[in-house]
Amino acid sequence: MDWLTTVDHKKIGILYLIAGGLFFGIGGIEAILIRLQLIKPMNDLVSAQVFNELITMHGTTMIFLGVMPVIFALMNAVVPLQIGARDVAFPFLNSLGFWTFLFGGLLLNLSWIMGGAPDAGWTSYTPLSTTEYSSTHGVDFYTIGLQIAGLGTLIGGINFLATIITMRAPGMSFMRMPMFTWTSFITSAMILFAFPAITVGLVLLSFDRLLGANFFDVAAGGSPVLWQHIFWIFGHPEVYILILPAFGIISEVIPTFSRKRLFGYSSMVFATILIAFLGFMVWAHHMFTTGLGPVANALFAIATMLIAVPTGIKIFNWLFTMWGGQIRFTSANLFAIGFVPTFVMGGVTGVMLASAPADFQFHDTYFVVAHFHYVIVGGLVFGLFSGLHYWWPKMFGRMLNETLGKWTFWTFAIGFHLTFFVQHFLGLLGMQRRIVSYLPNQNFDTLNFISTIGAILMGVGVLLFLANVVMTARKPSGVANDPWEDGRTLEWSIPSPPPEYNFKQIPLVRGLDAFWKEKMAGNKEMTPSEPLGPIHMPSPSILPFVMSLGLFIAGLGFMFSTEEFSNSFMSLIFNKYIVMIVGLVITFAAMIARSVFDDHGYHIETEELEGEGKA
Amino acid sequence: MMKRWQAVKRLLPLMAMFALVLSGCGREDLSVLRPQGPVAQGQLDLIKLSISIMIVVMVVVFGIAAYVLVKFRKKKGQDKIPEQVEGNHKLEIIWTAIPLLLVLVLAIPTIQKVFAYGENDWNDPDAVKVEVTSHQFWWEFNYPDYGVKTAQELVIPVGKKIAFQLKTNDVLHSFWVPSLGGKMDTNTEGSVNYMTLIADKADTYIGKCAELCGPSHGFMEFRVKAVDDATFENWVAAFKAPAVLPEDPALAEKFKTNCLSCHAVGDQGGAMGPNLTGMGSRETVASILLNDISGEPGSKPTKDNLVEWLSEPQAVKPGNTMPNPKDLGFTDQEIEQIADYLANYKLDY
Numbered sequence: 001m002d003w004l005t006t007v008d009h010k011k012i013g014i015l016y017l018i019a020g021g022l023f024f025g026i027g028g029i030e031a032i033l034i035r036l037q038l039i040k041p042m043n044d045l046v047s048a049q050v051f052n053e054l055i056t057m058h059g060t061t062m063i064f065l066g067v068m069p070v071i072f073a074l075m076n077a078v079v080p081l082q083i084g085a086r087d088v089a090f091p092f093l094n095s096l097g098f099w100t101f102l103f104g105g106l107l108l109n110l111s112w113i114m115g116g117a118p119d120a121g122w123t124s125y126t127p128l129s130t131t132e133y134s135s136t137h138g139v140d141f142y143t144i145g146l147q148i149a150g151l152g153t154l155i156g157g158i159n160f161l162a163t164i165i166t167m168r169a170p171g172m173s174f175m176r177m178p179m180f181t182w183t184s185f186i187t188s189a190m191i192l193f194a195f196p197a198i199t200v201g202l203v204l205l206s207f208d209r210l211l212g213a214n215f216f217d218v219a220a221g222g223s224p225v226l227w228q229h230i231f232w233i234f235g236h237p238e239v240y241i242l243i244l245p246a247f248g249i250i251s252e253v254i255p256t257f258s259r260k261r262l263f264g265y266s267s268m269v270f271a272t273i274l275i276a277f278l279g280f281m282v283w284a285h286h287m288f289t290t291g292l293g294p295v296a297n298a299l300f301a302i303a304t305m306l307i308a309v310p311t312g313i314k315i316f317n318w319l320f321t322m323w324g325g326q327i328r329f330t331s332a333n334l335f336a337i338g339f340v341p342t343f344v345m346g347g348v349t350g351v352m353l354a355s356a357p358a359d360f361q362f363h364d365t366y367f368v369v370a371h372f373h374y375v376i377v378g379g380l381v382f383g384l385f386s387g388l389h390y391w392w393p394k395m396f397g398r399m400l401n402e403t404l405g406k407w408t409f410w411t412f413a414i415g416f417h418l419t420f421f422v423q424h425f426l427g428l429l430g431m432q433r434r435i436v437s438y439l440p441n442q443n444f445d446t447l448n449f450i451s452t453i454g455a456i457l458m459g460v461g462v463l464l465f466l467a468n469v470v471m472t473a474r475k476p477s478g479v480a481n482d483p484w485e486d487g488r489t490l491e492w493s494i495p496s497p498p499p500e501y502n503f504k505q506i507p508l509v510r511g512l513d514a515f516w517k518e519k520m521a522g523n524k525e526m527t528p529s530e531p532l533g534p535i536h537m538p539s540p541s542i543l544p545f546v547m548s549l550g551l552f553i554a555g556l557g558f559m560f561s562t563e564e565f566s567n568s569f570m571s572l573i574f575n576k577y578i579v580m581i582v583g584l585v586i587t588f589a590a591m592i593a594r595s596v597f598d599d600h601g602y603h604i605e606t607e608e609l610e611g612e613g614k615a
Numbered sequence: 616m617m618k619r620w621q622a623v624k625r626l627l628p629l630m631a632m633f634a635l636v637l638s639g640c641g642r643e644d645l646s647v648l649r650p651q652g653p654v655a656q657g658q659l660d661l662i663k664l665s666i667s668i669m670i671v672v673m674v675v676v677f678g679i680a681a682y683v684l685v686k687f688r689k690k691k692g693q694d695k696i697p698e699q700v701e702g703n704h705k706l707e708i709i710w711t712a713i714p715l716l717l718v719l720v721l722a723i724p725t726i727q728k729v730f731a732y733g734e735n736d737w738n739d740p741d742a743v744k745v746e747v748t749s750h751q752f753w754w755e756f757n758y759p760d761y762g763v764k765t766a767q768e769l770v771i772p773v774g775k776k777i778a779f780q781l782k783t784n785d786v787l788h789s790f791w792v793p794s795l796g797g798k799m800d801t802n803t804e805g806s807v808n809y810m811t812l813i814a815d816k817a818d819t820y821i822g823k824c825a826e827l828c829g830p831s832h833g834f835m836e837f838r839v840k841a842v843d844d845a846t847f848e849n850w851v852a853a854f855k856a857p858a859v860l861p862e863d864p865a866l867a868e869k870f871k872t873n874c875l876s877c878h879a880v881g882d883q884g885g886a887m888g889p890n891l892t893g894m895g896s897r898e899t900v901a902s903i904l905l906n907d908i909s910g911e912p913g914s915k916p917t918k919d920n921l922v923e924w925l926s927e928p929q930a931v932k933p934g935n936t937m938p939n940p941k942d943l944g945f946t947d948q949e950i951e952q953i954a955d956y957l958a959n960y961k962l963d964y
Contacts, residue, residue, distance in 0.1 A: 128828060337680075
């Protein structure tokens with residue numbers, strides 16, 4: 001019950017981690033099934049229909065329900081601590097964001113058991129995704145589920161923007177903010193601009209499907225290319241929404257384990273901003289073969305190539321952060337170091353793809369599959385594993401087992417390269433993506449076999465991580481404030497795990513890497529910026545859960561509103577929109593309850609704080 | 616020791632990549648790396664240029680990384696805090712400027728080729744025009760200047776510009792013949808695409824659909840037969856010859872009423888399904904059952920493939936719209952006869 005009502009950012013972070021981990025596991029199982037199907041030519045492990053459902057759900061799940069929540073988990077767990085805040089700006093909304101994400105994700109995955117998962121690819125290009133060519137409810141689950149989940153992401157993004165802008169500790173100017181906070185900030189800004197685009201697209205598509213609108217129907221004056229523009233105007237920034245937090249994590253982990261400050265901090269900040277800006281300008285590079293014409297293709301090709309420049313700045317800054325340092329090879333740092341070459345490889349193939357005429361050959365082949373997995377798995381997932389190993393002691397007060405962590409890294413990294421490196425060649429040899437099977441003797445057989453073996457090895461790596469988590473959970477809690485001994489930022493100045501109010505007294509920040517600065521000055525703790533006084537805390541609330549549940553019910557109601565049931569009771573409640581209305585009433589009632597009843601929260605008194613400090 | 620291993624591990628893929636790119640590999644009729652026409656050649660040149668630049672970048676980055684990881688690992692008893700370096704403007708400018716230059720080197724040929732391949736040759740009198748219409752899950756090829764409408768096998772003259780007009784009849788597909796040139800989407804009416812390809816030598820090339828288009832997306836292949844001019848003219852003439860129907864009049868009647876309501880042979884029949892004229896000379900049945908004339912390992916007599924297809928079309932190509940002949944009242948024996956007829960329906964060219 002405690003977990004259903006919590007508004008504490010640390011607990012919500014853990015909830016995000018558990019839910020994200022769950023969906024990550026589902027997406028991983030889907031990935032393994034895809035690879036097993038492709039292990040040999042003309043395999044018939046799964047049917048063609050199920051295969052398309054698997055690729056669609058794998059992509060959708062991993063992007064929206066797997067890695068995004070783990071990013072949010074780390075942002076929730078770390079950002080308020082890094083800026084010296086007691087919580088996020090809107091704790092209630094934070095909880096609401098989590099529950100809408102979870103219910104949206106559950107709705108999407110319900111499709112597996114309620115007859116027909118989405119099967120039009122994670123991009124859901126029309127007309128394949130219209131009712132004419134995708135007649136199950138699959139794509140309805142996609143549009144409705146993602147709208148509800150996307151609501152959570154948008155709420156989370158706005159919350160972090162407000163938090164970072166308004167709740168920094170005294171002395172923490174923008175140019176003293178830790179890199180992870182910076183990238184979280186930029187990511188949140190990107191969410192603010194990108195997610196409304198996909199929401200609009202999903203609304204239009206669900207109107208086409210459920211209410212018979214004609215936004216994408218050519219015969220009625222609509223355009224399928226319109227969907228591609230809307231989707232990629234969101235879709236391209238989305239990949240930067242994913243990767244920027246990983247950049248932030250790497251920028252925290254590498255300095256800590258090199259005992260050096262981040263090389264070129266200000267250029268890192270500006271590179272991040274530039275990447276975010278350019279990220280919005282390049283969506284049509286996903287559409288070179290759509291036939292937009294040479295002028296559009298040329299402009300988008302150049303804009304895309306330019307992203308290599310700020311990204312390159314980052315790579316060199318990381319390398320020169322290590323230069324002259326004392327590098328320790330902890331599990332967290334192994335993932336961070338492994339990130340650099342892997343991401344470089346993903347990046348250079350990105351520049352290759354940007355060359356539009358060459359992309360005519362690469363597009364929709366396994367070359368592209370290899371490229372974006374190098375970026376998203378080799379970049380982002382490495383970054384997340386690094387961050388999880390790094391901040392685990394702060395989040396849970398327990399150190400993950402280092403030996404197991406290193407095993408995780410090596411199996412996962414080797415499996416990863418085995419899986420995806422060979423896919424570059426599969427693409428160049430003529431294997432297009434998203435195919436359920438292939439004829440023998442096309443030189444695809446061996447490479448696909450290697451790729452599948454690699455995928456299984458990656459699965460083993462993930463299982464090792466899970467084993468590590470389980471083993472760690474059984475150990476007693478309570479490690480040192482600064483377990484890595486070289487912590488540089490504010491989160492390492494408070495106990496692990498932090499008390500619910502984080503900072504007994506809000507610290508005074510005197511420079512970049514605030515905690516490191518104090519340590520170097522010979523201080524054990526941060527200098528407080530305020531006298532010890534009672535701390536105001538928000539009350540827990542079940543309302544976010546109820547609101548999200550209402551949306552979930554309304555979504556189901558809307559989705560089946562055009563369904564013909566054999567049971568007359570079912571027809572009545574669905575076709576007359578009764579279920580949908582009930583769901584919306586639940587949500588609005590909870591909203592009204594939230595607005596009408598004042599909740600002033602509570603205080604933790606000074607005596608209590610002093611008592612805890614001594615214990 | 617472990618670090619050195621890591622450096623080797625990083626260099627190995629590089630070496631492998633070099634070896635593969637330099638030797639060129641894959642099937643001549645399928646691989647992007649073995650171009651058989653000027654368009655594919657130009658695209659491969661661009662790919663080679665970009666790979667070379669990128670390999671240089673990777674060597675530099677991996678080199679620095681390997682050096683740093685070996686040199687600056689924490690040694691025992693090292694507890695003095697290293698100098699906290701803020702940054703270095705000179706270095707930062709260098710690694711901003713060099714990538715910019717590299718990008719420029721790649722950008723110039725990119726733009727040249729974007730405009731070169733963006734040209735529309737549809738009204739070029741020397742070009743052979745082909746209207747490509749994609750369907751779930753087959754390809755229709757219409758030659759407006761020759762009055763020929765075929766399916767699944769595109770016959771083209773060697774060395775001539777082939778101007779394609781690409782559109783779809785249902786969902787989006789993408790037309791791709793890797794060894795002749797890059798792909799282009801087949802969009803719906805209103806955003807019809809054009810592209811030009813040229814084949815340098817006579818051979819049969821494999822074409823694919825590259826855009827997810829439904830359950831049988833992976834099985835939506837086609838063949839491009841490049842032949843000399845005389846053979847091409849012969850093919851057109853043979854194709855336009857009056858239709859050959861099954862000899863047995865009862866079977867011919869059944870074939871006409873059932874099959875020809877969608878399919879066409881010669882001058883007879885409809886255009887909803889693939890044109891069947893000269894089925895016996897095609898290399899595949901339903902694009903993924905290989906006929907013996909293709910010479911591919913694993914291929915079967917054309918008739919056997921036809922029987923397999925006609926007995927259970929959904930098993931071969933899930934989601935296709937062809938009705939099962941058995942549901943139309945064909946017996947196994949009749950299916951056998953039709954397969955026999957189609958397998959022997961060859962074009963002489």
